[in-house]
Amino acid sequence: xxxxxxxxxxxxxxxxxxxxxxxxxxxxxxxxxxxxxxxxxxxxxxxxxxxxxxxxxxxxxxxxxxxxxxxxxxxxxxxxxxxxxxxxxxxxxxxxxxxxxxxxxxxxxxxxxxxxxxxxxxxxxxxxxxxxxxxxxxxxxxxxxxxxxxxxxxxxxxxxxxxxxxxxxxxxxxxxxxxxxxxxxxxxxxxxxxxxxxxxxxxxxxxxxxxxxxxxxxxxxxxxxxxxxxxxxxxxxxxxxxxxxxxxxxxxxxxxxxxxxxx
Numbered sequence: 001x002x003x004x005x006x007x008x009x010x011x012x013x014x015x016x017x018x019x020x021x022x023x024x025x026x027x028x029x030x031x032x033x034x035x036x037x038x039x040x041x042x043x044x045x046x047x048x049x050x051x052x053x054x055x056x057x058x059x060x061x062x063x064x065x066x067x068x069x070x071x072x073x074x075x076x077x078x079x080x081x082x083x084x085x086x087x088x089x090x091x092x093x094x095x096x097x098x099x100x101x102x103x104x105x106x107x108x109x110x111x112x113x114x115x116x117x118x119x120x121x122x123x124x125x126x127x128x129x130x131x132x133x134x135x136x137x138x139x140x141x142x143x144x145x146x147x148x149x150x151x152x153x154x155x156x157x158x159x160x161x162x163x164x165x166x167x168x169x170x171x172x173x174x175x176x177x178x179x180x181x182x183x184x185x186x187x188x189x190x191x192x193x194x195x196x197x198x199x200x201x202x203x204x205x206x207x208x209x210x211x212x213x214x215x216x217x218x219x220x221x222x223x224x225x226x227x228x229x230x231x232x233x234x235x236x237x238x239x240x241x242x243x244x245x246x247x248x249x250x251x252x253x254x255x256x257x258x259x260x261x262x263x
Contacts, residue, residue, distance in 0.1 A: 197254030
């Protein structure tokens with residue numbers, strides 16, 4: 001008897017998946033235009049993120065639509081892999097903007113090892129790459145006929161989510177500390193920036209960081225459980241938090257141009 005993997009995983013709503021897929025179309029176009037116009041790394045990454053999310057939600061819509069797609073385990077695994085890969089781009093963009101913000105405003109963080117770790121984008125990138133690799137391996141193993149491999153897959157996915165969660169917590173801490181330090185620097189040297197994204201940049205970045213934290217708390221708490229794909233939970237705690245975060249990146253002036261960055 002064939003297994004309806006979509007139904008088993010709690011993927012039911014075609015409408016929700018299609019709506020989210022369509023919502024990412026203008027966002028992808030916007031960030032794609034910005035990337036072409038300014039060639040900033042953050043815009044390029046956000047374009048990639050929006051594209052990946054469009055693909056993931058299109059796959060989710062196909063799964064929810066029933067038919068042969070709902071019985072295709074590889075499609076389900078592919079959707080999970082693509083969805084997990086996308087978070088890399090969103091989280092890394094936030095990290096990069098906080099570090100760039102520190103340089104532009106002249107904030108010099110002095111929180112010892114914490115500052116060194118969170119400001120080292122290469123180290124952050126390596127940790128994220130490890131998390132992505134573990135997530136992909138875990139998703140692949142979860143489709144195995146071997147119970148031991150399925151169990152290993154669950155542990156790998158848990159490890160992946162835990163790494164992403166820790167990185168997100170570090171981002172929140174770094175953002176809050178930078179926010180505090182920037183206020184002191186702004187009062188001292190009168191830096192206010194231009195545009196709402198520059199003037200209130202740390203408010204936007206703090207909000208983004210907390211939204212990503214909500215998403216990762218949900219993903220980590222539900223890894224390997226049916227609740228992760230329960231649409232009553234998935235859409236508000238994972239899909240919507242990401243969507244709001246990626247919209248906030250569009251605040252005018254939040255992403256600095258190459259000319260604004262210190263050489």
